[in-house]
Amino acid sequence: MIKKYLASFSFFYARLGYRIFIRIMLSLGIGFMDGFGLAMFLPLLQMADPAQKAEHSLGNLEFLIDILHKIGVSITLPNILMVICCFFLLKGTAMLINSFYEVSIRQLFILRIRLSLTKLFTRLAYKSFVNSDSGKIQNTLSGEVNKMSQAYVHYFNAIQQFVLVAIYMFFAFFVNSQFAILITVGGIVTNFLFRTIYKRTKQASKRLTTGNNQYQGLIIQYVANFKYLKASGSLAKFNTKLINTIHKLEYNNKIIGRLGGIVTATREPLLILVVCAVIYLEVTLWNGTLSAILVSLLFFYRALSALVLMQSYYNNFLAVSGSMDNMTHFQEYLEENVETDGKVEFTRFMECIQLENVEFNYGNRNIIKNINLNISKNQTVAFVGESGSGKTTLVNLIVGLMPIDSGNIYVDEINFSDLNKESFQQRIGYITQEPVIFNDTVFNNVTFWAKPDEANVKRFQAALEKAAIADFVDTLPDKEHTMLGNSGINLSGGQRQRFSIARELYKDIDILVLDEATSALDSETEKSIQENIDKLKGNYTILIVAHRLSTISNADVIVLLENGAIKQTGSFAELIDTSEKFQRMVNLQAF
Numbered sequence: 001m002i003k004k005y006l007a008s009f010s011f012f013y014a015r016l017g018y019r020i021f022i023r024i025m026l027s028l029g030i031g032f033m034d035g036f037g038l039a040m041f042l043p044l045l046q047m048a049d050p051a052q053k054a055e056h057s058l059g060n061l062e063f064l065i066d067i068l069h070k071i072g073v074s075i076t077l078p079n080i081l082m083v084i085c086c087f088f089l090l091k092g093t094a095m096l097i098n099s100f101y102e103v104s105i106r107q108l109f110i111l112r113i114r115l116s117l118t119k120l121f122t123r124l125a126y127k128s129f130v131n132s133d134s135g136k137i138q139n140t141l142s143g144e145v146n147k148m149s150q151a152y153v154h155y156f157n158a159i160q161q162f163v164l165v166a167i168y169m170f171f172a173f174f175v176n177s178q179f180a181i182l183i184t185v186g187g188i189v190t191n192f193l194f195r196t197i198y199k200r201t202k203q204a205s206k207r208l209t210t211g212n213n214q215y216q217g218l219i220i221q222y223v224a225n226f227k228y229l230k231a232s233g234s235l236a237k238f239n240t241k242l243i244n245t246i247h248k249l250e251y252n253n254k255i256i257g258r259l260g261g262i263v264t265a266t267r268e269p270l271l272i273l274v275v276c277a278v279i280y281l282e283v284t285l286w287n288g289t290l291s292a293i294l295v296s297l298l299f300f301y302r303a304l305s306a307l308v309l310m311q312s313y314y315n316n317f318l319a320v321s322g323s324m325d326n327m328t329h330f331q332e333y334l335e336e337n338v339e340t341d342g343k344v345e346f347t348r349f350m351e352c353i354q355l356e357n358v359e360f361n362y363g364n365r366n367i368i369k370n371i372n373l374n375i376s377k378n379q380t381v382a383f384v385g386e387s388g389s390g391k392t393t394l395v396n397l398i399v400g401l402m403p404i405d406s407g408n409i410y411v412d413e414i415n416f417s418d419l420n421k422e423s424f425q426q427r428i429g430y431i432t433q434e435p436v437i438f439n440d441t442v443f444n445n446v447t448f449w450a451k452p453d454e455a456n457v458k459r460f461q462a463a464l465e466k467a468a469i470a471d472f473v474d475t476l477p478d479k480e481h482t483m484l485g486n487s488g489i490n491l492s493g494g495q496r497q498r499f500s501i502a503r504e505l506y507k508d509i510d511i512l513v514l515d516e517a518t519s520a521l522d523s524e525t526e527k528s529i530q531e532n533i534d535k536l537k538g539n540y541t542i543l544i545v546a547h548r549l550s551t552i553s554n555a556d557v558i559v560l561l562e563n564g565a566i567k568q569t570g571s572f573a574e575l576i577d578t579s580e581k582f583q584r585m586v587n588l589q590a591f
Contacts, residue, residue, distance in 0.1 A: 135217020429504025437488030
């Protein structure tokens, strides 16, 4: 019921629980203290106008005077002023508590959203990730989370004003039921007037969120492909696409701003019109006097002020409600695509990896076909074949990045479906063609932010030595404390690759994956790094996805793939002698 009719309330309740009701109770306290304080002004008016009858002047709120009499407080000017001050001091205290509490639960709300997204994103299946919109991911994890804070503030400010409207209506009804009826009519009329604005604001908010997702995606591509766009003279064309998206964003921002301006600008005039109408009706039709109806009018004015503020806050909430819809859909997407994992913890690779009749589909395409393969501990296995033959995909299946569609993979006789993949992947070093360098120090890049204690520093130095990058680090001005810059911009390709290798070796791994790790390097650098990798042979299980066949001449086993199937396996020398396809590949590269 709540989800159907109060979807926004359900969104906040799911993350804050009972705390929402504490906020509402504090709002009730503020409203009642304000109402009681205002009600006590009527005895003051009666003192100023002795001709007015004191009895029943507060209507059903006359019990306040009765309570004062019972506790021995006479109706005198000092006593009434003291009671009014007490009520408003209590109101101020409630407002202070409400303000502090609001800050606490708002931060808790944002904290829980950030933590939830981070945990879910960490568990997102890789296959789902590669099919995701990177712009939407970045926009949701950054900009949309900030808008959630705005949504929270506006939504609960609207609820607080709604509570105040209800309380002032309650007081107005007890003093004079006619005013309660007028408040209700006024609320219905103003809500009808603003309904179209609410609808247009919500539509513009959804368009704005979609546009922000597109904009973030374009920015990611703009930065990542800047070199190509610059070199190919395509910056202007891409920039035109970016500018069009910016114009759409600004248009929707303008629409939201104008609609909000209409709500703000019309609030006071509508309020005064209704108040003037009420005064006129009370004096001319119901023969009231201004002194007698002033407190009732004050309740009426307060109620209408709260009502219009509620409408304004609600419109502001709708302006960012598209972000809340986007957040909900994104969380649902993450939850639906969580990586399935087994419960068997992996401690160390001891024997072999076995693939039995493994197949993998991408959509309707069969990418990997009936693969049967054994990989023994500390064996170096290379995967070769033409582009699109399935080399990288097969390795991704072996390391658990992609789920197989049929067949079985066993690691030390443990079925992959029963294996806790994260514990298995922690024993894997993965090096790609584009090495990963973080905008941090050498030490943090290699150790992944480990504590610089004696043991870790020793492991760090050993990893640098194995990766043949220790001498270079010694030449840096701040040694291991030198910042490497964004994506290692200050390093050569070979240096970035060596730091990437050092990081994986620091981890104390069992399996080292090299996915065309040297194909982007010049021949001399490639040869140097290959010699370092060859020194690791026999100490690790090494899986190599190779394009340049010169880099795999020392592999124990070479797996030749064709159209997702194993064409042939053997050593380099064996394939040269027995495989015409492999011979052609070698000859084409002038090996």
